[in-house]
Amino acid sequence: MRMMKEEIEEQTREEELLSFPQTQQQSKLVVVGYALTSKKTKSFLQPKLEGLARNKGILFVAIDQNRPLSDQGPFDIVLHKLTGKEWRQILEEYRQTHPEVTVLDPPYAIQHLHNRQSMLQCVADMNLSNSYGKVDVPRQLVIERDASSIPDVVLKAGLTLPLVAKPLVADGSAKSHELSLAYDQYSLKKLEPPLVLQEFVNHGGVLFKVYIVGEAIKVVRRFSLPDVTKQDLSRSAGVFRFPRVSCAAASADDADLDPCVAELPPRPLLERLAKELRRQLGLRLFNLDIIREHGTRDQFYVIDINYFPGYGKMPEYEHIFTDFLLSLTQSRYKKKSC
Ligand SMILES: Nc1ncnc2c1ncn2[C@@H]1O[C@H](COP(=O)(O)OP(=O)(O)OP(=O)(O)O)[C@@H](O)[C@H]1O
Numbered sequence: 001m002r003m004m005k006e007e008i009e010e011q012t013r014e015e016e017l018l019s020f021p022q023t024q025q026q027s028k029l030v031v032v033g034y035a036l037t038s039k040k041t042k043s044f045l046q047p048k049l050e051g052l053a054r055n056k057g058i059l060f061v062a063i064d065q066n067r068p069l070s071d072q073g074p075f076d077i078v079l080h081k082l083t084g085k086e087w088r089q090i091l092e093e094y095r096q097t098h099p100e101v102t103v104l105d106p107p108y109a110i111q112h113l114h115n116r117q118s119m120l121q122c123v124a125d126m127n128l129s130n131s132y133g134k135v136d137v138p139r140q141l142v143i144e145r146d147a148s149s150i151p152d153v154v155l156k157a158g159l160t161l162p163l164v165a166k167p168l169v170a171d172g173s174a175k176s177h178e179l180s181l182a183y184d185q186y187s188l189k190k191l192e193p194p195l196v197l198q199e200f201v202n203h204g205g206v207l208f209k210v211y212i213v214g215e216a217i218k219v220v221r222r223f224s225l226p227d228v229t230k231q232d233l234s235r236s237a238g239v240f241r242f243p244r245v246s247c248a249a250a251s252a253d254d255a256d257l258d259p260c261v262a263e264l265p266p267r268p269l270l271e272r273l274a275k276e277l278r279r280q281l282g283l284r285l286f287n288l289d290i291i292r293e294h295g296t297r298d299q300f301y302v303i304d305i306n307y308f309p310g311y312g313k314m315p316e317y318e319h320i321f322t323d324f325l326l327s328l329t330q331s332r333y334k335k336k337s338c
């Protein structure tokens with residue numbers, strides 16, 4: 001007789017459990033359910049992560065979106081990065097009915113990052129400035145509709161060209177990553193709202209990606225858009241489109257760079273920024289793109305924040321991530337015994 005799908009899954013899981021070191025079969029395993037796109041599963045769930053996790057007693061189990069979430073598991077942690085209202089509702093309901101499970105992260109908090117205005121609002125409100133530096137967001141305005149009005153609106157708001165035009169919605173779709181650089185005021189009419197118009201900040205062509213996993217922070221350098229000089233601006237006109245520019249950007253960690261451009265932002269400044277963002281956004285898994293204004297030592301701008309970014313590109317992510325997952329279950333255990 002053919003085995004039921006559930007039975008096969010149960011058997012596979014039992015076999016997986018048996019492949020764990022014996023000490024871990026006896027002590028409690030941390031079961032992490034994941035709901036990720038196939039692209040994300042490939043980049044995140046690399047064999048080196050799964051191997052280390054196994055040694056530490058962590059088991060990753062794929063969530064079947066065609067079956068009720070409550071019938072699966074039991075999970076200690078749910079990791080997810082999928083879009084859609086329906087999925088969000090499923091997760092919110094699951095959080096209510098399964099308070100013992102840590103859902104990374106709450107869907108309502110992630111929603112905050114799906115709009116490029118609300119995404120940076122926390123940073124703007126923070127007014128972070130101390131002896132290590134100053135963190136701002138570029139001046140920007142939201143255009144909801146009517147492209148023909150943009151030149152006027154930009155003039156009135158006093159924004160300085162060139163401007164980066166970014167789709168207002170940042171939901172991870174290919175379209176949400178289609179950016180443009182506008183050199184002159186009249187070409188702005190060619191843009192397609194709803195969008196955010198952000199002042200382009202010269203930063204020496206290098207940006208810093210700050211990856212956050214709970215309390216841990218890792219910073220890497222990436223090549224970015226080159227500076228735009230006054231001469232470039234007077235010579236060029238029009239709108240230059242650059243789809244998925246950030247994904248194509250190579251690592252700049254080993255490049256021979258001007259030390260003033262390459263110097264990482266001060267660690268204490270990033271720690272303060274990360275701590276505030278973690279608290280205010282209510283998120284534990286995100287990264288931010290931060291740039292240093294060219295010609296300054298300590299003026300920084302946050303230009304982008306992403307939920308559950310490409311951790312596969314973060315150095316030592318397998319150690320950092322597994323330690324983080326373990327720390328979550330330990331703190332839950334501590335809370336319970338208190
Ligand atoms: N205000 C700005 N000033 C200078 N360069 C910028 C600015 N905004 C964006 N850029 C450049 O454009 C790139 C893409 O912008 P941004 O990071 O906002 O887009 P994204 O599609 O959300 O990227 P990601 O793939 O990281 O989610 C940046 O990595 C940077 O090189």
Ligand SMILES: O=P(O)(O)O[C@H]1[C@H](OP(=O)(O)O)[C@@H](OP(=O)(O)O)[C@@H](O)[C@@H](O)[C@@H]1OP(=O)(O)O
Pocket residue numbers: 039040043081170171172173209247287306307308309310311313
């Ligand atoms: O493509 P990668 O895995 O590297 O990760 C990228 C991730 O794509 P994915 O979540 O679809 O995989 C993007 O998410 P969406 O905005 O498209 O949702 C965004 O977070 C990028 O910033 C990540 O690149 P990183 O900033 O880490 O370099």
Ligand SMILES: [Mg+2]
Pocket residue numbers: 246289304
């Ligand atoms: Mg970015």
Ligand SMILES: [Mg+2]
Pocket residue numbers: 170304305306
């Ligand atoms: Mg982004």
